[in-house]
Amino acid sequence: MAKMNGRAQYFSNKVRRRSDQTVGKSFSVSGLGGWKAARQHLPSVRARLILLALVLLIPALATAAITVYAGYRHDREEIEKHLQETSRALSLVVDRQFGQAEALLWALSTSPQLIEKDYAEFDARARAAIRIPGTWITAADDRGQVVNTLLPPGSPLPLIQNKDHRQGLRPGVIRISNLFNGLVAKEPTVGIDTLVTARDGSELYISINMLAETVSRVLADQGLPSTWIGAIVDRNGTVVARSRDAGRFVGNPATLENVARVRAEVRQGVFESISLDGIPTLLALSRSPGSGWSTIVAVPRSEITAAPWRSALYLTAAGGLLLTLGTFMAWLVGRSIAAPVEKLVTLAQHLGRGEPIMVSASGLAEIDRVSDALASASTELRQREAALRASEARLRATHENAAVGIAEVDRQGRFISVNEARCKLTGHSREELIGQHFSHVTQPGSVNQDLALFSRQVAGELDTYTTESLFTRKDGSSGWARVTSTALRDASGHFLYAVRVVEDITERWAADRRQRLLIDELNHRVKNTLATVQSLAWQSNRSGASPQVAQERFQERLLALSRTHNLLNETHWEGASLKTILETELGPYRTTPLRVTINGPDVHLVPKLAVVLGMAFHELTTNAAKYGALSTASGRVQVDWTIEGAILTVHWSERGGPILETQPVPGFGSRLLRQTITRELAGQLDMRFEREGVCCTIEIHIEAAEQQAA
Numbered sequence: 135m136a137k138m139n140g141r142a143q144y145f146s147n148k149v150r151r152r153s154d155q156t157v158g159k160s161f162s163v164s165g166l167g168g169w170k171a172a173r174q175h176l177p178s179v180r181a182r183l184i185l186l187a188l189v190l191l192i193p194a195l196a197t198a199a200i201t202v203y204a205g206y207r208h209d210r211e212e213i214e215k216h217l218q219e220t221s222r223a224l225s226l227v228v229d230r231q232f233g234q235a236e237a238l239l240w241a242l243s244t245s246p247q248l249i250e251k252d253y254a255e256f257d258a259r260a261r262a263a264i265r266i267p268g269t270w271i272t273a274a275d276d277r278g279q280v281v282n283t284l285l286p287p288g289s290p291l292p293l294i295q296n297k298d299h300r301q302g303l304r305p306g307v308i309r310i311s312n313l314f315n316g317l318v319a320k321e322p323t324v325g326i327d328t329l330v331t332a333r334d335g336s337e338l339y340i341s342i343n344m345l346a347e348t349v350s351r352v353l354a355d356q357g358l359p360s361t362w363i364g365a366i367v368d369r370n371g372t373v374v375a376r377s378r379d380a381g382r383f384v385g386n387p388a389t390l391e392n393v394a395r396v397r398a399e400v401r402q403g404v405f406e407s408i409s410l411d412g413i414p415t416l417l418a419l420s421r422s423p424g425s426g427w428s429t430i431v432a433v434p435r436s437e438i439t440a441a442p443w444r445s446a447l448y449l450t451a452a453g454g455l456l457l458t459l460g461t462f463m464a465w466l467v468g469r470s471i472a473a474p475v476e477k478l479v480t481l482a483q484h485l486g487r488g489e490p491i492m493v494s495a496s497g498l499a500e501i502d503r504v505s506d507a508l509a510s511a512s513t514e515l516r517q518r519e520a521a522l523r524a525s526e527a528r529l530r531a532t533h534e535n536a537a538v539g540i541a542e543v544d545r546q547g548r549f550i551s552v553n554e555a556r557c558k559l560t561g562h563s564r565e566e567l568i569g570q571h572f573s574h575v576t577q578p579g580s581v582n583q584d585l586a587l588f589s590r591q592v593a594g595e596l597d598t599y600t601t602e603s604l605f606t607r608k609d610g611s612s613g614w615a616r617v618t619s620t621a622l623r624d625a626s627g628h629f630l631y632a633v634r635v636v637e638d639i640t641e642r643w644a645a646d647r648r649q650r651l652l653i654d655e656l657n658h659r660v661k662n663t664l665a666t667v668q669s670l671a672w673q674s675n676r677s678g679a680s681p682q683v684a685q686e687r688f689q690e691r692l693l694a695l696s697r698t699h700n701l702l703n704e705t706h707w708e709g710a711s712l713k714t715i716l717e718t719e720l721g722p723y724r725t726t727p728l729r730v731t732i733n734g735p736d737v738h739l740v741p742k743l744a745v746v747l748g749m750a751f752h753e754l755t756t757n758a759a760k761y762g763a764l765s766t767a768s769g770r771v772q773v774d775w776t777i778e779g780a781i782l783t784v785h786w787s788e789r790g791g792p793i794l795e796t797q798p799v800p801g802f803g804s805r806l807l808r809q810t811i812t813r814e815l816a817g818q819l820d821m822r823f824e825r826e827g828v829c830c831t832i833e834i835h836i837e838a839a840e841q842q843a844a
Contacts, residue, residue, distance in 0.1 A: 138167065144502055161665060161690075166690050172341070184805045185590065190272065191456045195452075195456070199449060202449065206438075206439070206441075207411060207441040210438055214404045214416065217417070218404060218418045219433045220418065220431045221347055221402070221430065222419040222427050222541060223356075224420070224429040228350055228426045228429060230422045230427070231266075232326060234266060234425065234809055235269070235426075239308055239341075239342050240265055241524055242256075242260060242263065242340060243328055243330045243340055248273065250332075250340065253280045261283045267351075268344060268348035269342060270282065270343050271340070271341070272284075272339075272343060273340045274339045274351065275337075275339075276296045276297075276337075277293060278291060278292055278590040279293075285318065292303055292317055299314075300339055302551050303374075305330060305337065308329055309326070310324070310326050310425040311324060311371055311422070311424070312368040312372060313368050313370075315346075316343060317329050319345065321346070323340070324343070324345075324346065324368075324374065325341045325343055327340065327800060330743055337693070346375060346384055346385070347380075349366055349374050349375040350380050354375055358431070359433075362431040362433050362434075362435060363378055363409055363413070363415065363433075365378040365388065365430040365431070365432075366374070366430075367393075367396055367427065368426075368427050369393060369396065369397075370387075371387050371394075371396040372384055372388070372394075373385065373410075374387055374427070378411070386409070386410075389524075391397060391407055392407065392419065400421060400428075402421060403419055404416065404417070404419075404741070404763070405417055405419065407432070411706065413434050414434065414436070417430050417435055418431050429552045437789075440548075447464070448783070452735060474501040478505065481508045485511065485512050485515070487520070488516060489512075490512060490513075493505040502631040514842070535554070536553060536634060538555055539553065539555045539615075539636035540552070540635055540636075541636065542632070542634075543632050544631050545631070548569055548570065548571055549569065549572065550568065550631065552568070556796065559615065560605060560606075560607050561607045561609055573585060576606075577612070579604065580603035580604040581603065584601050585616065587601060588619060591619060591621050591632060592621075594627060596621070597620065600617065600619075602614060603617060614638075614639050615637065616637040616639045617634055617635070619632050619633070620633050620635075648721060655780045691706065710741075711736065711738060711739070712737040712738075712739055712775060712782075713737075714771055715739070715747060716751060719748070720732070720751075720771065722770070723758075728770060730770070730771050730773075731773070733769070733775075734784075735777060739745045739836075742814075743815065743836070751806040754807070754830060755805040756803065758771055758827065758828065761792070762787075762791045763788035763791035763826070763827040765791060766791055768790045769789070770788040770790045771786070772785070772787045780836050780837040781836055782831060783832070784833075784834075786828065787811075787827075788829065793825050793826065794823055794824070794825050794826075794827075797823050798823055807819060811832055811834070815834060818831075
């Protein structure tokens with residue numbers, strides 16, 4: 135970086151030498167052309183046009199001007215490249231500085247003294263670990279600071295009422311703060327902080343604090359040229375360090391443009407701007423992916439434009455003199471060719487309007503040949519126009535009547551042409567689509583890949599790409615489309631527009647999805663069913679009953695499982711209603727209207743929930759029929775359920791059953807209930823044996839169960 139002054143001077147000298155050499159060449163060419171014009175009177179149009187070009191020197195002067203400008207652009211690009219490299223290098227240096235602090239913070243956050251809240255020992259260890267000048271370590275609990283190495287050991291530490299600085303922090307995550315005024319240091323400070331969970335479960339806030347002047351020293355060590363401006367800004371656009379007038383600008387916002395770029399999270403770029411001290415500059419900005427801070431390196435624009443402006447002044451003076459002389463000589467030469475040229479202008483106008491051309495001799499062979507060529511061209515152009523109109527009509531008919539949507543979009547992605555099939559795809563008219571971005575109806579989850587591929591296509595990285603996206607029609611319905619985008623470019627490879635062929639694949643996508651779902655569901659359900667049957671068999675044999683009783687219980691539970699499966703088969707394994715499952719299990723006992731009462735909102739259960747809850751309700755029903763409310767004529771069973779957010783709560787209540795004198799010993803049914811609800815569905819089960827019957831409350835997180843089922 136220290137060599138940048140010499141490098142910038144080299145660019146300026148190179149531009150000056152290139153410009154001076156071009157001006158010298160212009161003088162020599164003009165002298166030769168004027169001398170020849172004075173000696174000869176050439177009869178042909180070609181010779182006279184060559185003479186006119188030599189006299190006016192416009193091509194030479196234009197070439198010189200272009201050369202000067204090209205040199206300026208080349209040198210500017212080199213400086214921009216170097217600015218970007220310097221900005222990125224500076225960003226890496228800042229990240230390395232923060233990396234040292236982060237490594238220290240990781241080490242301290244795992245300290246046993248901190249976890250055990252032995253603050254005196256932790257204070258001693260923290261003081262011994264500090265290696266970066268202008269850095270200190272603080273730790274705080276919910277009441278205030280408990281460690282601050284900036285103060286002498288044993289000093290009173292401040293209480294902290296406001297905990298806004300902890301917002302967004304999580305244990306094990308390190309964050310680099312924006313610039314703030316230190317609570318104790320009373321100076322601009324930067325913090326690298328995290329949360330640590332102590333042994334007693336409380337959270338401790340630990341931070342490595344660094345003065346802004348420490349960051350300024352990092353910037354000063356880079357050896358930027360004295361005329362350049364280097365700055366480091368935080369995520370809010372506040373100046374943390376500056377190579378010039380640091381005391382004046384540190385802690386203040388950067389320029390409005392740079393603040394906007396920083397807050398917009400611009401990753402890198404080169405821009406023209408006005409510095410905080412009013413100097414027009416060319417600056418490079420680079421954003422650190424680690425801290426989110428940005429580094430800015432700027433060079434005064436006067437250093438870049440001084441040499442080209444000086445060369446331009448020399449070129450203007452020389453060109454003015456030569457053009458004055460050339461204009462006078464061109465006037466003398468032009469008199470002899472003005473009339474024939476005017477005739478060519480008239481012929482060209484007729485050609486432009488598509489009118490037939492009548493030629494007559496002008497006295498100059500070249501002019502006559504051009505006139506004949508214009509006449510032939512006029513005839514040929516009219517024939518080609520007729521053929522082109524016919525071809526265009528056929529192409530337009532094919533375009534409009536194609537079975538797939540066809541659209542043309544510009545480099546910004548806006549529609550410039552659409553056919554009828556593309557309009558029908560989303561239900562919009564042609565007027566509604568023209569000027570819209572092609573992603574205006576694409577749903578957010580599908581548009582990112584298309585936008586990324588289109589950006590690469592505009593940049594020249596792709597000629598054709600194909601993607602599938604989910605879109606929303608004008609009537610609110612959704613569909614899937616297969617999009618093939620092909621770029622059209624000019625001869626130099628620059629992007630002109632893209633042709634997007636859009637095919638409606640909604641039905642095919644839905645069919646593929648159903649097929650995949652059925653295969654996955656079949657595999658999943660077979661595994662779950664086998665596991666359930668295995669558990670039933672194991673639990674039935676484990677209960678200690680006789681083989682005949684165990685077999686009867688096993689068969690009963692298989693029948694309950696079969697009934698739930700029948701319900702799922704009716705809906706093609708897309709789930710079952712909670713109410714339908716309860717009615718299936720309790721249906722045989724609903725002999726009177728008040729015998730069994732079922733109340734609750736309509737809840738659709740995924741297959742796994744339906745199978746597990748079906749088994750649970752079978753156990754409750756069997757228990758009620760054998761020992762509970764359904765075993766007596768006056769007994770009643772009431773099932774109520776509610777759903778709040780993603781929580782389904784089911785209340786099973788029995789009344790009027792045999793009076794329980796003592797609490798029964800939980801049997802196989804109770805164990806099966808608890809295993810299926812708590813283990814398979816990660817829910818909660820509250821089962822109580824009251825005097826008149828069983829009361830059971832089941833609570834399940836539906837979304838979590840659906841994810842397990844998936």
